[in-house]
Amino acid sequence: MTRQLFAEDAYLSTYEAKVVDVSARGGIILDATNFYATSGGQPGDTGFLERADGTKVQIATTVYDEGGKETIIHIPAEGEVVPEIGEPLVAHIDWDRRYRLMQMHTACHLLSVICPLPITGASVSEADSRIDFDMTDTADKAELTERMMELISANHPVFTRWITEAELDANPDLVKSKNVKPPRGVGKIRLVCIGEDAAIDSQPCGGTHVSETGELGAMHIGKIEKKGRENRRMRIRFGKLPQG
Structure with a gap:
């Protein structure tokens, strides 16, 4: 172990x-x-x-x-x-690489807040991360970027806490992934929380994250792709949303 x-x-x-x-x-x-x-x-x-x-x-x-x-x-x-x-x-x-992954993983959580839909897939990388959502409607990347930047600029705290498997069973909406469930068998589940008293978000996750949303800096939704009749892939990138 x-x-x-x-x-x-x-x-x-x-x-x-x-x-x-x-x-x-x-x-x-x-x-x-x-x-x-x-x-x-x-x-x-x-x-x-x-x-x-x-x-x-x-x-x-x-x-x-x-x-x-x-x-x-x-x-x-x-x-x-x-x-x-x-x-x-x-x-x-490799700290520089890890820190970029921490920023990106935290940004994925913020995107799941502004798009409260079932997640069908996700991938975190150093420069271009993605989340796949179970959705049929189109989305405006400029609007999503603005809402994500509002959460980043507010500099909400990011922290972890542990709950029992029974507590998770009593609160199934904490799980946002449609296809992947949190690992069980050790009796407890790690939650990543955002905001005072987890007011912004709380979901099971074993990844690494920054301690405040303000550490993300400028980020934007770089692309929204249609990946099937009920699947939209949203990509997150560093920097401001390019004009035009």
Whole structure:
């Protein structure tokens, strides 16, 4: 089992850890990690593991073990030397990349607020993220951008809290995804909340996010695509909405 530090502090860019195992394919397992593992439409972190002699093991991506979400595997870049079991390391995430993903993931939550419709798919990336909505109507990207920027400019707090699985069962509307349900089996569900007392939004999510909406800066809806009779794909990008 890997202690998942990113769930407790998304801003933890560096952390001391110990190698507890190495998989048959050379994947590195630490006792604790600040590297986010690929899930929920957000890609796994990249970065490097620093050995005691100062050499670096470059990490190409981070994933969960095939058996579930208890163990995280750091996948070294091709040709990297794998450290020994028991070896102490310092884990360094690629912070600039992570922070852009945190901004984008938070922006996706804001888009789900201004478009309160079932979500059929989502993908977070560093420059162009998307959400697919179960909808038939057209939407105006300028209007959506304006409403999203209102939420960003208001600088609402973003925080997490935990509820029991029973509490989620009693509040099924917290789940916005139409096809994917929050993982169960550990007895609790992590919520990402926006606004004082979660007045703006509250939904199950295991991803990383900024602590205030104002950290997103200028963002806009870059494109709205029709992906079927009842599906619209909305793309989020950094910067102001281009004119024309």
